[in-house]
Amino acid sequence: MKTEPRAGRPRASSRETLAEAACELFLEQGYDATSVADITQRAGVSRSSFFNYFSSKxxxxxxxxxxxxxxxxxxxxxxxxxxxxxxxxxxxxxxxxxxxxxxxxxxxxxxxxxxxxxxxxxxxxxxxxxxxxxxxxxxxxxxxxxxxxxxxxxxxxxxxxxxxxxxxxxxxxxxxxxxxxxxxxxxxxxxxxxx
The missing domain is CATH 1.10.357 (Tetracycline Repressor; domain 2)
Known part of the structure; x- marks a missing residue:
């Protein structure tokens, strides 16, 4: 089941949006339990968008x-x-x-x-x-x-x-x-x- 990005989050890909999503997830579930897929899903962007900005989590x-x-x-x-x-x-x-x-x-x-x-x-x-x-x-x-x-x-x-x-x-x-x-x-x- 696909989870929609949180309400109010802009759909546009950006370094800041991805970083914010990553930090939220690191706080919620821990660094090791957070995947790049989790981050991109939370940010509402594609995996390739993530790798346009970052090489890893x-x-x-x-x-x-x-x-x-x-x-x-x-x-x-x-x-x-x-x-x-x-x-x-x-x-x-x-x-x-x-x-x-x-x-x-x-x-x-x-x-x-x-x-x-x-x-x-x-x-x-x-x-x-x-x-x-x-x-x-x-x-x-x-x-x-x-x-x-x-x-x-x-x-x-x-x-x-x-x-x-x-x-x-x-x-x-x-x-x-x-x-x-x-x-x-x-x-x-x-x-x-x-x-």
């Missing part, structure tokens, strides 16, 4: 941050001799600048209710590793030893992902991810950006 949560990280990786790769601590921190601040509540923020805030604790930990680790490697490469490009560069990369990348998580868990009205990242990076300043 996990991509619903991460695509916004992934786009920001991809931009950061591209900029970090071009810094060359300009890769000092201030330049790298500026790139990282742009990752979280004006970060608005989105499916990832909702998932971070409601991870247990959505059955996402393990998924979020695993996927956050992937993104943290990508950022850490790019930051370490930027540091090595200016002559910082590989061990120190990897430590700098890991610390800065952890600051980015932790800032987003803490901001989402605190909820609206309790600061910004940018403010939290600035605070976190002040704790990293003791790791000088040189040998």
């Amino acid at each position: 996990g991509d619903v949560l991460w695509s916004g941050l992934d786009a920001r990280i991809a931009e950061a990786l591209a900029v970090l790769a071009t810094l060359g001799a300009d890769a000092d601590g201030a330049a790298v921190r500026g790139v990282l601040l742009r990752v979280v600048h004006d970060f608005a509540p989105d499916p990832l923020a909702l998932a971070l805030r409601n991870a247990t209710a959505m059955g996402l604790d393990d998924e979020l930990m695993r996927e956050a680790g992937v993104r943290q590793a990508r950022l850490a490697a790019a930051i370490a490469s930027a540091a090595m490009a200016v002559g910082i030893s590989s061990v120190k560069a990897e430590i700098l990369g890991a610390a800065h990348a952890a600051a980015v992902l932790s800032s987003l998580r803490v901001w989402a868990e605190r909820g609206a009205g309790h600061g910004t991810p940018e403010g939290l990242l600035q605070e976190a990076m002040r704790g990293i300043y003791d790791l000088p950006w040189s040998d």
